[in-house]
Amino acid sequence: MSVPPVSGHRVAAAAEGDVVVFLIGMRINRWRAVRHWLPAVVGMLRMLKELSQDGESGLLGHRGLGGGGSRVHSIVQYWESSEKLLAYASDQGGQHRPAWAAFNRRVRGSEGAVGIWHETYVVPAGSYESIYIDMPPAGLGEAWGVEPVSRRGERAAQRLESGAGRRR
Template identity: 35%
Template sequence: MSRKIYKGRYVVKSDESFVIFIIGMRINKFFSFTKWIPVFRAMGPMLRELYQHPELGFYHTEYLINWRGVTLIQYWRSFEELEAYARGKTHATAWRNFNRTIKDDGSVGIFHETYKVQKNATEAIYNNMPKFGLANVFTHTGVSPTTDTARDRIEK
């Protein structure tokens, strides 16, 4: 992922439907290291697999870290591909391990949200930023007279 700063204003152009999947973990009992560290570490193998196999439908993820945990914003080609991955071996193993070691003991929380984004239903602006989010997935281009305002971009 490039950390190059794109000076000025940029937008994203996409004519595709896609899925935004937000997934994360929350550390509820900080000193329960043996509980939350394995959950945190389970994300790595899944992300490596996804980046190594673009045919699975995964585009990109952004990491957001806070004092209680981590959240990943993922971009997928379709809900069907996300669902198929969730039923696959790597994810199923991580899920089984979570349920075996944590289940409902309250030490670690996990969550996810899924959004199906219809074709031409997004608006994004980036000002003096490295590529982030949708800019890592779709066409990242400078603002033009037809993409100058949020309304212009959402109604393109």
């Protein structure tokens, strides 16, 4: 496996406008109830593949999150807009609707074998800040790309106060 190149000494995400962050995860409550939680994992992988192959979907990037032990599995997603996220969630022809319906059918008799959650955040322009030093782009920088930090003398709080999270 090759190591991704570092993006430069000091860069920031090149995000413009509002940023939509979608967190989604599941918790396996009963390991032996594989028939309840494995389809949720497979469904999420199918959705991410579908979204990644559709340049118009609005998904800019995603990354698995560690933590929570082996029972908890989470993904952070960056979206172009909340409208595109909601359009995907309600698209009758996409992977999400049938996966959601199947999940709901399976969990009715599962006695809490698996739990799922999601949170959506629409972060206004100028209300986010990022910096990456000597590492490959990650998170917001991976989703939107990176650019050199222009105000090297400022601290994060000063960049946020001045609205430097906006890159136009």
